Amino acid sequence: MKTLLLGNAAVARGLYEAGCGAVSSYPGTPSTEITEEAAKFEEIYCEWAPNEKVAMEVALGASIGGTRSLCAMKHVGLNVAADPLFTASYTGVSAGMVIAVADDPGMHSSQNEQDSRHYAAASKLPMLEPADSAECKAFTKLAFELSERFDTPVLLRLSTRVSHSQSIVELAEREEPAPVPYQKNTPKYVMMPGFAKKKHVVVEERTRKLAEYADTAPINEEILGDTRLGIITSGAAYQYAREALGDSASYLKLGMVHPLPEEKIRHFAGQVEKLVVIEELDDVIETFVKKLGVPVQGKELFPWIGEISQNMVADRLRGIRPETTALEEELPVRPPVMCAGCPHRGMFYTLAKNKVTVLGDIGCYTLGASAPLSAMDTTICMGASISGLHGFNKVRGKESEQRSVAVIGDSTFMHSGMTGLANISYNGGNSTVIILDNSITGMTGHQQNPTTGYNIKGEPAAKISLEKVCEAVGIRRVSVVDPYDLKEFDRVLKEELAAEEPSVIISRRPCALLKYVKHAPAYRVESDRCKACKACMKLGCPAISIKEGKAVIDGTQCVGCGLCKGLCGFGAIEE
Amino acid sequence: MNTTKNMMIVGVGGQGTLLASRVLGNALLQQGYDVKVSEVHGMSQRGGSVVTYVRYGEKVYSPIVDEGQADIILAFEQLEAARWLHDLKPGGKLIVNTQQIDPMPVVTGTASYPAGLMEKIRAKGVDLTALDALSLAEQAGSSKAVNIVLIGVLSCYLDFPKEVWARALEECVPPKFLEINQKAFELGRSCKGE
Known part of the structure; x- marks a missing residue:
């Protein structure tokens, strides 16, 4: 089939x-x-x-x-x-x-x-x-x-x-x-x-x-066409090359990229007039071919950065460029954004409002770095928020401890945040860590993890308690806050930043895209009362925009989280 | 000569472009073509600009459609139609849902949503069909069925038997939503746009 x-x-x-x-x-x-x-x-x-x-x-x-x-x-x-x-x-x-x-x-x-x-x-x-x-x-x-x-x-x-x-x-x-x-x-x-x-x-x-x-190996395959040009390539790059050049070139398509086939490369090189390696990212094949003493071109034609495409191959090897149509004006970009109702939004809003330095991590919440929240200072790799914050605070001292946080998701914390937290505790750090517990691994498309209580098949599984893990590694100050409750979040954040010992704030609310999460009715703007002060716009919610000088809520996107209502000083946002 | 046909489905993450490309891929497979469908997952899906490439023919190599190569672009949103216009082949067909979704720079007021995009695109001599797919989807019973309304429009430009589309819908759409989507497909198919 x-x-x-x-x-x-x-x-x-x-x-x-x-x-x-x-x-x-x-x-x-x-x-x-x-x-x-x-x-x-x-x-x-x-x-x-x-x-x-x-x-x-x-x-x-x-x-x-x-x-x-x-x-x-x-x-x-x-x-x-x-x-x-x-x-x-x-x-x-x-x-x-x-x-x-x-x-x-x-x-x-x-x-x-x-x-x-x-x-x-x-x-x-x-x-x-x-x-x-x-x-x-x-x-x-x-x-x-x-x-x-x-x-x-x-x-x-x-x-x-x-x-x-x-x-x-x-x-x-x-x-x-x-x-x-x-x-x-x-x-x-x-x-x-x-x-x-x-x-x-x-x-x-x-x-x-x-x-x-x-x-x-048969997966290292010679495909002979016109022998004036020979291409050594593999993976997606092979597809771009074949698409662009068809039978006007010959190919050595490598299905095995380590170790590389010396004799096959020599044999292929012997049959073609000009030899080019087309490979994405680094010059792994090209370096090997050069080491064999075989003349070859590679990175002088193709980039070290990003993807290759069929047009790029046609351009670099044949000088052919496509005819295209485009508008002259510059179009606004459309970067990815946190979804309407995202529980991370309220937390980032609070961090931005308090002008806190945020050492971030890898997940949907990395989007907190984008405007208008712009509430992230670093993103390196899984777990680096917590361990990085410890180093940052150790060298900068008390003032830094009182105005810096680490932000890490539930799954990322289980992946490699726990050891960083143990390090803070063991080495007498005084850092404030916020664990964003949205009950799922979000960015990769909703996978279960050890804190969700379900396994990969969706069957009930052991549910690891974030609170108990934090306590077990020696954190005495562990609080749980609903990020939809802006006032409470603000209060807890200030309190934990001021504390003279390390603390963990668990920002807990399930991802708004989870099927079991019930959405409240959409909010709407009473436009007579809207003074266009744009306080609600500071949330960066994709459901809110300004139309003809007034805030408007898109009812198809709004999930009724109510954050914007709490920010409106004129009572213009209603259920 | 390369006879591979190139199509693109472009829109905003969350508009259901993935399902549309799956229905299309299913129909192409039934027609006995070699098919490649290239999708974007992960980060860009979160309300960002998304594109799916669909290529078919006797033998398809590259999984992507490059600049100036698309025979048909199916755009779920006006600004995205304009953004990907440079991928349209000269003489290619552009089908646009006239819905406007503000990107974050527009929401935050650092940019404004360009006015008169359809007129500007038409002025370039582009073969353009523009329609309000959102209203048709609502008419079919769900604003989420925009994707299938647009597949219905697209079906007018692909000479496949109706049964092929019917089967593709049955195989790709969850049974619970099949009836709404069948209706959405019909509304799209019978709509000529402007």
Whole structure:
């Protein structure tokens, strides 16, 4: 049967067909749907782990336990999981283990643009890179075979355009590989120096064998057209190149991007007059080709930054530019915004009003940095709000402690905020941390987490109490506030900032987009009473605008949170 | 020669462009084409400018539609139509829902919503169909059905049998909302716009 599948759903289908039995991941755009789709198969045990390091260790444990396993993450998630990654390379696997990592060239939904191929080289692991959904499925299955054949975890590199494009996939039946019986094997799995030294030799030997395999692998494919121009490429970049150049060029399409196939590259280079590497982000393939002494062009034609496209290929290699139509005037931009009724809004409004320095974190609430709230000073990586605030306050002293906060979501706190909080407590910090508990992992599209009380399948699960975690790490001042209650939030914020010891404020209200959240009737503006003072506009609510000099509330968007009513000094906003 | 057809669905995060692209993709698959549908998830979805690329033909390579390549752009909102206009192929078709949704710079007063966008676009010689899809959606029973009203309009420009669209709706729309969406599709299909 043929069907249209997202690249991520095709990876999940590949897991199913390959007989994968365990998946552990942390959500992150553009990788999230791999695990969500895998969870729809009853045959696969799936879970959301608190972070990517945990997820990778769970997957490795499942592999050692004898069942094919996977963990999926976005590119920055692999930084978190880098610790197990490098040593899993030494232990190898029992049943096959695949690590799916989705890069985000163009930073559609990320804080940086790192190229995960460097991790394959650094950890000495093979990496496959599919270019469409059919390959997502096929390469996932191949990755399990290679994992078992070469005794290694295998990286599957995706990118936004592959993960989030639907294309046609032919479905097949599931194979059921027999579980591998567990056998204690200390030299293989206990990586203390005596054993690890021996394993490093094995790893180098494996890399040599994998390089030999790369030279014979059918997924490193020569596609010959006009041989005056030869293109070496992989993943989405291959699609752009083929689209732009068609049969007017020849291609070496690399399905395996680490290790790279030396002989195949030499052979291809020998057949074409001019050789160009087209790759997004860094010059990984180009550097390798140059090291072989083969003349090649790459980054002098294509950018280090952002995505490539078919027009860019046509322009850089053929000098062809499209004919376009556009309006002359500059159009207002439309950045993403916090939704109407978002519980984070009231909190950011209060922080902005109090002119507090805000060390932020990763999630929907990063949007608090945008105008008009503009209530964020830093956003680095998962968990950096809390630990960063501790360092910030330690060097700046009491005055800073009384006017700075960390802001972190419930899921991000579980991911890597807890350790930062323990550090504040242990090292005698006096910082104020606000945990935004909206009962869900929001930005990635509503995934459950250890604080929500439900697992990935929506079944009841242990619900970790944020209050108790904070108390357990030594925070004595823990308060819970409803961010819709602006007066109370303001009072608690002032009190906790003034306190002479560390405190946590839990800003608790479920995400307004959650299905079970009942919305109040929409508010409206009594325009006779509206003095156009724009006090309500300070909230940055997408449901409120000024039309013909008066505030207007869009009833289709308003969820009746009532924040604007509380700010109107003229009683112009009514239910 | 490359015979791949290019379509774009553009709008504001939350307007239901993803469902529209799924219905379209389903119809194209039924017609036996190679199809690619490229979506945007994550950060941009939160009320930001969103675009979905739909490409079909004998063999489709790139998942995206690039500048000057779209045969048809289906715009869910006026400003978004203007924003993505440079992707329209010369002679391409632009279908616009005349709804206006203020972006945050307009809401906060640092920019104003451009006036007379449809007239300006038409003055460029663009083959434009503009309609009030929101009213038609409300007429069908839900303001949320704007996406399917617009798919109904789009269906007039794609020569597929009616049954294909009917099946695509049945397979993509939750049963609870099917009737409203069928009505929305019909209203869109029978609307000629201005």
